[in-house]
Amino acid sequence: MRTEMAEDMVIIGAGIAGLTTALGLHRMGLRSLVLESSDSLRVTGFALVLWTNAWKALDALGIGDFLREQHVLLDRLVFTSTISGLATSQLPLRADSKHESREVRSVKRNALVEALAKDLPRGTIRFSSKVVSIEEADNLKLLHLADGSILKTKVLIGCDGLNSVVAKWLGLEKPVSSGRWAIRGYAEYLGGHGLEPNFLQFFGNGSRCGLMPCDEKTVYWFFTRTPSAKYKEIEENPAMMKQFVLSNLGNVPEALVNAIESSDFGSIVASPLKFRKPWNVLWGEITKGNVCVAGDALHPMTPDIGQGGCAALEDGVVLARCLAEALLKEPGRESNSGVEDKEDEFNRIKMGLEKFAKERRWRSFELISTAYVVGSMQQSEGKVIGFLRDNLLSSLLSGLLLKKASYDCGKLNIS
Template structure:
């Protein structure tokens, strides 16, 4: 008798592995197809906020991740023009409707490995790139690059911003923001000595931030608008370009030190893209027995640090909706329930991130003087905490 998979997840990223683990916790088997020959180690780290920790706890791995990463105790926003602190908050004193605020900077590789280790050994199939999706009755036929074909009753696309599953659903390509970003780690042989603080600077056409991840590593990011025709990016090395932009501001010395300690010759900028809130609200994120999650669903600018967090929310909610649907034999209804829950939440976060990005990276002097530093620093901090103040529930 021909073998048919119950559920196939394309992509062994955060969303894909977390969904597989959520289903496993509910006694539902899935197969994860990953095009790479192993877990991907790129991506450095993700800012893991309260909403993500609630998802990780629901998946049963929260404490394993916590014990390896530093708890951020304070949040600071600096002025790029004066170096003054515009906003400062002690996080232990802030409590929302879902409890205390919790932020840690989690190494992406460690998170993926932890998720993978919790899964049955035969769950992930590496070197399995999907190149074509077809239908055979109620089944989906997945044609792989090696010529093999896998049949499945349910198909989940967790395959990133260029998702082949999203393309099959007819989702529009993500829009460009005109911005570039670089992320990195500064590694120290012993304790780096930095305070457990999340530091951020917004303005003068760029955004930069840093936070300790472990006792020996500091995570940082830098995002900026590409110049006309990308002339400065093509003639200047990325590391040098970042230091030039920072030297023309009043950035704290510790941020410059951390970036200088990173592997500057290996810095490669990535274009930032997002899917519009309108397309999230009205696009085909699910159809019959197929859906998308994570960046395949809602790529967003990193201005709220919520991309990975929202993907973890997706995973818990989809695991809950889909496991119930599998047991009841109502797959389509389960996926529609997931879509209904996630559309407004994801569209709202994408929109807030886009607005924050526009305000803080514009070079309009009037906006900068009258709004950005004097009024909107507090609103920005409030937006960060508001978005993180969400509970996805149990698996």
């Protein structure tokens, strides 16, 4: 006999977007259930860069200061050619000419995920819960889980990543390969690394890499390149991956070489870089009735402008606010869904999700497109593009990064 349960709101995926949405809803007085297929919190990759827009979202959630205490504030972004070894441009990260605040930090992914989860009510996350299919039943969605149980819900939010079952149900196309791979790692220095708090990026000869400190003892590095046949052979071998990176760095500082050499094999991971075609986000169905997607399930993008995780945080805040506006009569009061007509409740949920889609559709399109173009320019092996990049485009690229990071997702309140 199969087990059937019911929840008002279900979020699939306990990643950044899923946990942000759950915490945002909790701050607004709304309960949700997060289904996670793994048996514990997922931590894919060691660190990520969080720009100003991400910190605005974290402050809206009430956990910004907690994370600031653990991670250093970065001073400058420095672009350097691996061909000449010379810096092509520098960008201050703390403040611009108008003295507007900027904030960029390299944040450990486990610290971010744990901070998002720690204030959730007990029982909000249900681990080892894999959704295998979705079925409609009037205005409810029936989630069929791998263990044979069925979960009924009034709201379904897919934050289940690149291979999202919810995105597939909505009819969105699968993410496509960018043709590039990324190798990422970190190094720990028990006595301190002694690096200045700068975000260093290097590009040339078809590669792009970077180095930055997370705190006083830990540094994070990455390397991206279009793979060769040989590269595909070494993707499961960390020792060979490390050697591959070291042999393709070009003219870079000793600090980057040392960080890679000092990284344990267990800290090095490789993955293909995929993205959703931006027009699929613009014209595809990212919400339908009481179902929507967020995070990588909505806008997977290449990491070239460092906005994937930032956008997931934005999504969660905006989505929680839109649902609260739809379901709560006043801030802090629960929905009277127990007495109102079910059709009316469904329509209110639909309107809330459509408002979320309206706010996030163009933003997602811009981020995916910008990331792809920036990555293509930075990793181009063409002499003309290389010359323009090193001499004219670096300042333009810097401006693009700051422009995309100036976005404000707003507060968690009902207008």
